[in-house]
Amino acid sequence: MDLPLNPSHSSLSTQKAKTLNPISHSSLSLSLPLFSSVSPLSIQAPQVRIATSFNIKHLSLIRNLTRNIPTMASHTTTSSINGNVPPVGFRPYQVVVAATRDMGIGKDGKLPWKLPSDLKFFKQITLSTSDPNKKNAVIMGRKTWESIPSQYRPLPGRLNVVLTRSGSFDIATLENVVSCGSMGSALELLASTPYCFSIEKIFVIGGGQILRESLNAPECEAIHLTDIEAPIECDTFIPPIDSSVYQPWYSSFPVKENNILYSFVTYVRIRNNNGNSNGNLKKDKFEVDNFLFLPKLVYERHEEYLYLRLVEDILKNGASKNDRTGTGTLSKFGCQMRFNLRKSLPLLTTKRVFWRGVVEELLWFISGSTNAKVLQEKGIHIWDGNATREYLDSVGLAHREEGDLGPIYGFQWRHFGAKYTDMHADYTGKGFDQLKDVIDKIKNKPDDRRTIISAWNPSDLQQMALPPCHMFAQFYVENGELSCQMYQRSADMGLGVPFNIASYSLLTYMIAQVCGLKPGDFVHVIGDAHVYRTHVKPLEDQIQKQPKPFPILKINPLKKDIDSFEASDFKLVGYDPHNKIEMKMAV
Numbered sequence: 001m002d003l004p005l006n007p008s009h010s011s012l013s014t015q016k017a018k019t020l021n022p023i024s025h026s027s028l029s030l031s032l033p034l035f036s037s038v039s040p041l042s043i044q045a046p047q048v049r050i051a052t053s054f055n056i057k058h059l060s061l062i063r064n065l066t067r068n069i070p071t072m073a074s075h076t077t078t079s080s081i082n083g084n085v086p087p088v089g090f091r092p093y094q095v096v097v098a099a100t101r102d103m104g105i106g107k108d109g110k111l112p113w114k115l116p117s118d119l120k121f122f123k124q125i126t127l128s129t130s131d132p133n134k135k136n137a138v139i140m141g142r143k144t145w146e147s148i149p150s151q152y153r154p155l156p157g158r159l160n161v162v163l164t165r166s167g168s169f170d171i172a173t174l175e176n177v178v179s180c181g182s183m184g185s186a187l188e189l190l191a192s193t194p195y196c197f198s199i200e201k202i203f204v205i206g207g208g209q210i211l212r213e214s215l216n217a218p219e220c221e222a223i224h225l226t227d228i229e230a231p232i233e234c235d236t237f238i239p240p241i242d243s244s245v246y247q248p249w250y251s252s253f254p255v256k257e258n259n260i261l262y263s264f265v266t267y268v269r270i271r272n273n274n275g276n277s278n279g280n281l282k283k284d285k286f287e288v289d290n291f292l293f294l295p296k297l298v299y300e301r302h303e304e305y306l307y308l309r310l311v312e313d314i315l316k317n318g319a320s321k322n323d324r325t326g327t328g329t330l331s332k333f334g335c336q337m338r339f340n341l342r343k344s345l346p347l348l349t350t351k352r353v354f355w356r357g358v359v360e361e362l363l364w365f366i367s368g369s370t371n372a373k374v375l376q377e378k379g380i381h382i383w384d385g386n387a388t389r390e391y392l393d394s395v396g397l398a399h400r401e402e403g404d405l406g407p408i409y410g411f412q413w414r415h416f417g418a419k420y421t422d423m424h425a426d427y428t429g430k431g432f433d434q435l436k437d438v439i440d441k442i443k444n445k446p447d448d449r450r451t452i453i454s455a456w457n458p459s460d461l462q463q464m465a466l467p468p469c470h471m472f473a474q475f476y477v478e479n480g481e482l483s484c485q486m487y488q489r490s491a492d493m494g495l496g497v498p499f500n501i502a503s504y505s506l507l508t509y510m511i512a513q514v515c516g517l518k519p520g521d522f523v524h525v526i527g528d529a530h531v532y533r534t535h536v537k538p539l540e541d542q543i544q545k546q547p548k549p550f551p552i553l554k555i556n557p558l559k560k561d562i563d564s565f566e567a568s569d570f571k572l573v574g575y576d577p578h579n580k581i582e583m584k585m586a587v
Contacts (some may be wrong), residue, residue, distance in 0.1 A: 001017050003345055004308075007481070012434075014067045025255055025382070032136075035110070037352075037571055038349060039288070050053060050284050054469040057160045062202045065231065073151035073470075081581075082092045082485070082521040090184075090187045090188060090192050090219060091187050091191045091196070091202055091219075091453070092202070092219050092220070092293070093139065093202035093203065093204050093219055093220060093221070094201065094202070094204070094221060094222040094223070094293075094294075094295075095204045095205075095211065095214060095215055095220055095224065096122060096125060096126060096203050096204070096205050096224045097205070097206065097211060097215075097223070097224070097225060097238065098111070098113075098115070098118055098225070098226035098228060098262075099225060099226070099227070099228065100229075100230070100231070100232050100240060101228070101229060101231075101236060102234075102237070103237050103238050103239065103240055104232065104233075104234025104235075104236065104237050105206070105208060105211070105234060105236050105237065105238055106207075106208065106234060106235070106236040107232075107233060107234050107235045107236065108235065109143070109147070110147075112232050112233065112234060113227075113228065113230075113258070113260055114230060114257075114258050115226070115257050115258065115260060115262065116257060116264070117255060117257055117260055118226045118257075118264075121224075121226070121264055122205075122298060123161065124291070125159055125203070125224055125295050125297070125298065125447065126138055126155075126203050126205070126295055127157050127158065127262050127505075128295055128296065129200045129201070130200065131200055133201065133530065134198055134200040134361060135157060135158055135159060135198065135199065135458055136158050136159070136199065136200055136202070136203060137158060137159040137160075137161055137190055137195070137199045137201070137202045137203070138155055138158045138159070138160055138161065138202075138203050138204075138205050139161040139163065139183070139186050139202060139203070139204045139205065139398070140160070140161070140162060140163070140204075140205050140207070140210070141162070141163050141206060141207040141209065141210050142162055142163065142164040142166065142169060142205055143162070144205065144206045144207045145160070145162045145206055145427065150198070150231055153174075154174060154175070154176050154177045158176070158279060159175075159176050159177075159178065159195070159199055160176055160177045160178075160253075161178050161179070161180060161186050161189075161190070162178070162179045162180075163176065163179070163180055163181070163182065163183060163186060163210060164179055164180075164181070165181050165182075165367055174449045183204075183210060183213055183214055186539060187202070187219060189238040190202055198349055201293075201295065204220075204555050207236075208236045208237070208238060209340040210390075211238045212238050212239060215238055215239055215241070216239060216241070216242040216245070216246075216564075218272065218273060220269065221268070221269050221293050221332050222249070222266060222267065222269065222293065222294055223241055223246060223266070223349075224264070224265075224266050224269065224298070225241070225264070225265045225266070226263075226264055226265075226500050227251075227261060227262055227263050227264070227265045228261075228262045229254070229258075229261040229263075230260045230261055230262070231259070231261060237557070241267055241565045244246065245269055245270065245271040245273075246267040246268065246269055246270065247249055247267065247268060247270050247344075247549040247574050248265055248266070248343040248344050248549060248550070248552075249266045249267065249268045249291065249294065249298070249299075249302060249549050250264075250265070250266045250301040250302055250303070250551075251263055251264070251265045251266075251340050251342060251343040251539045252264040252265070252301075252340075253340055253521065254342075254479075261479070263342075265343060266294065266298050266301075268288070268291050268294065268549060269285065270286040270287065270288050270549060270574070270576075271287045271288065272287045272288065273287075276582055280321050285576050286548065286549075289548065289576075290546065291358075291546065291547075291548070291549075292546070302547045303339050303340065303346055304346075304350060304547040304550070305347055305547065305549070306337040306338070306339070306540075307348060307493075307497065307498070307501070308338065308350065308543045308547075309474070310332075310335055310337065310493070310529065311531065311539050311543055312543050313332065314330050314331070314332050314493060314529060314530070314531050315330060315354065315531060315536065315539065315543075317332070317539065318330030318331050318332050318530070318531065319331050319332070321530070323530070323532075323586070325402055325532075325586040325587060327489070327532045327533055327586040328532070328533040329528065329530035329531060329532055329533065330530060330531045330536070331528055331530040331531075332528075332529050332530075332532070333527060333528055333529070334345075334526075334527065335525075335526040335529045336518050336523065336524065336525050336526070337501075337523075337524045337526075338521055338522070338523045338524075339501065339505060339520035339521065339522045339523075339524070340521060341505055341508060341509065341520060341521065341522055342481075342519065343389070343552075344522065344549070344550035344551060344552050345502070345506070345509075345550055345551055345552065345553040345572070346501050346502065346505055346522070347498075347501075347502045347506055347550060347572070347575060347577075348498045348501070348502075349540050349548040349549070349550065349576075349577040349578065350543070350545040350546075350547055350577070350578055350582040351498070351542055351545075351577060351578055351579070351580060351581040352577045352578065352579060352581075353498045353499065353502055353577070354382075354499070355502070355572055355575070356380070356567070357380050357382055357499070358499060358502045358503050358507065359567050359570055360375060360378050360380045360567060361375065361380065361382060361383075361499075361503065361511075362503050362506055362507060363565060363566070364410060365385070365410040365413060366410065366413070366414075366435065366563065367410060367414075367563075368410045368411055368413065368414035368415060368427065369410055370385065370404065370405045370406060370408055370410060370420075370423045371403055371404065371405070371406075371423040371424075372386075372387035372403040372405055373387075373403040375480070376403070376577075377576070378550045382499075383405065385585055385587040386404055386405060386466045386587065387402065387403045387404075387465065388402065390401045391465070391587060392465060394494070395465065396462070397463075397465065400422070400465075401422065401423070403423070404423040404465075405423070405464070405465040405466070406420060406460075406463045406464040407420040407457070407460045407463055407464060408428045408455070408464050408465065408466065408468065409455045409468060409470075411427070412434070412454070412455040412456075412457050412460070412468070413434050413453055413455065414427075414433050414434070414435060414436075415427045415430050415431030415432070415433070416430070416431050416432040416433075416434055416454070416457060417431045417432050417457075418430035418431030419533075420460065420463055421441050434453045434454065435453060435454075435562060436562075438451050438452070438475060438511070439511060439562060442475060442477060442482065442511065442515045442517070443515050443516075446477035447477070451474060451476070451521065452471045452472070452474050452475075454469035454471065454472050454473075455470070455472070456468055456471040456472060468489075469488055469489060469490045469491065469492075469496065469500075470486055470487075470500050470503075470504070471487060471488065471489055472486065472487040473485070473486045473487075473504065473507075475508075476520075478520065479519065480517055480518060481512070481517060481519065481520030482505055482508060482511060482512040482517040482518070482519060482520055483519075483520035483521040483522070483523070484505075484507065484508040484511075484521075484522050484523070485522075485523040485524075485525060486500075486504045486522070486523070486524055486525065487525045487527070488500060488524065488525065488527065489527065489528065490527065490528050490530070491527075491529045491530065492525040492530065492532065492535075492585075492586070493529055493530060493531050493535075493539070494532060494535035494539050494583045495535070495583050495585055496533060497524075497526075497529075500524070501522070501524060502531050503521045504524070505519075506553070506570070507518060508520075508522055509553060509555060510562065510565060511562065513555055513557070513559065513560070514559075514560055514561065514562050518534070532583075532586050534584060534586065535583045536582070537577050538581045538582065538583050541581065542581055545578050548576060548577065549574065551573060551574045551575035552572075552573050552574050553570065553572060553573075554570075554572075554573060555569055555570055555571075555572070556568075556570075
């Protein structure tokens with residue numbers, strides 16, 4: 001009896017199958033050579049092989065009994081096969097699927113949408129290899145196979161593995177096609193010679209029953225989801241992605257085609273064994289710390305590379321400049337990074353960012369406080385260097401009490417234009433409350449182009465311990481989402497920028513919740529982006545580290561007033577960065 005296979009991301013219709021033609025490997029190449037290839041033993045695979053039935057549950061049992069053997073999560077593209085020794089018993093795979101928000105994948109045996117960019121992504125991800133001498137395998141059910149028009153079968157440039165228990169399935173005359181009786185037997189086959197040497201990655205592409213069996217299985221190391229936001233009617237569904245073991249690696253910005261809004265999201269396995277699927281991420285350390293198993297074109301889309309590549313560019317090409325601290329910098333002018341806030345929070349992972357400090361400082365800004373001692377009492381010392389008696393005297397503020405920073409960020413946000421006396425004065429009702437004004441405009445005039453907060457007040461600059469670096473933010477509403485663009489005149493790439501990215505992303509999350517919106521983009525525009533000479537070596541070390549998935553931010557949903565938030569209202573989950581990197585602040 002044939003497996004009752006259902007629609008999937010692969011070719012369910014003539015519309016999709018017609019686009020699955022060969023593409024050039026050269027068209028998939030990226031500019032940054034982040035991977036080195038190991039020359040494999042090249043073996044020509046036979047054209048046809050029938051594998052015996054072997055259930056995927058048996059593979060899970062083998063895995064549990066062989067914990068001393070490196071698991072799939074720690075394998076990389078080039079290291080999982082050493083060229084001589086085949087892997088043990090099974091091979092990991094990745095799922096490629098398009099689904100609606102309720103995980104619908106098809107209707108009446110067809111794809112209920114037409115998305116050319118989705119088809120292009122499917123071809124790219126299943127065709128591209130790091131090693132030009134290898135190809136990938138695509139595993140599909142028989143009904144999915146038969147839905148492909150005969151002139152486009154098999155899918156070119158890939159080994160097509162068709163799952164069927166039918167004895168009448170005849171592929172004897174087809175090249176690059178094998179059939180297997182089950183998912184387990186297919187993985188067993190691909191782990192054996194010659195396929196263990198000739199196949200680089202394995203992608204499961206459908207149909208419905210196969211995806212239901214394989215989506216959250218221990219052998220699934222990544223899920224490449226086309227996340228369709230439109231409410232499209234489906235009759236075939238797959239389970240939700242298990243958030244206890246998977247976390248977003250990359251999410252594209254939403255695109256609209258044929259009036260359908262969608263995005264590409266890749267989830268990676270962060271734990272080897274399935275936990276309780278309660279929809280929550282645990283705060284434990286990841287059990288997986290190497291994500292090079294991802295296709296290169298997906299791996300390099302991790303948004304932390306925006307920061308790492310900018311740092312690398314400054315280190316290599318930055319202009320040598322003097323600065324007010326006497327430390328010296330390497331500098332570039334006019335830079336931009338754009339971060340997607342929809343699935344995760346851009347808190348850098350190649351070093352540990354002081355998250356508690358990010359939260360407490362932002363709440364301090366929002367309160368309008370200018371007293372550094374408020375932060376000091378909470379163990380936050382990021383403003384200490386600019387609040388000492390010696391420093392205040394050096395910038396002409398000898399009359400100020402130690403810890404009094406003057407009319408800096410929070411004061412300008414909440415009391416712009418008010419006369420500043422000292423950090424103890426009550427400024428209630430004085431000056432212009434820019435933060436309140438921004439929230440009012442977002443709620444009542446979402447298309448207003450004057451939704452702006454400015455910390456740059458020229459008449460107050462001489463009274464500030466440090467003039468604002470992140471000086472200007474504009475907010476934008478679209479499709480129920482709030483985005484923020486911040487301009488930073490001066491950016492310390494080593495110490496300040498990781499903090500600034502997290503802080504303004506958090507501010508966007510908070511204002512979005514207050515206004516009944518969802519977070520969208522954070523755009524970081526920098527004037528003078530610089531690396532202090534004393535930070536060169538630490539940053540050279542940092543850019544060699546591999547990113548990990550960004551964490552997910554959960555905020556107390558009951559808080560709807562910007563002044564009501566407390567530090568305990570923010571829960572960061574799934575943050576497992578590399579260790580802290582010591583860098584001294586230039587004062």
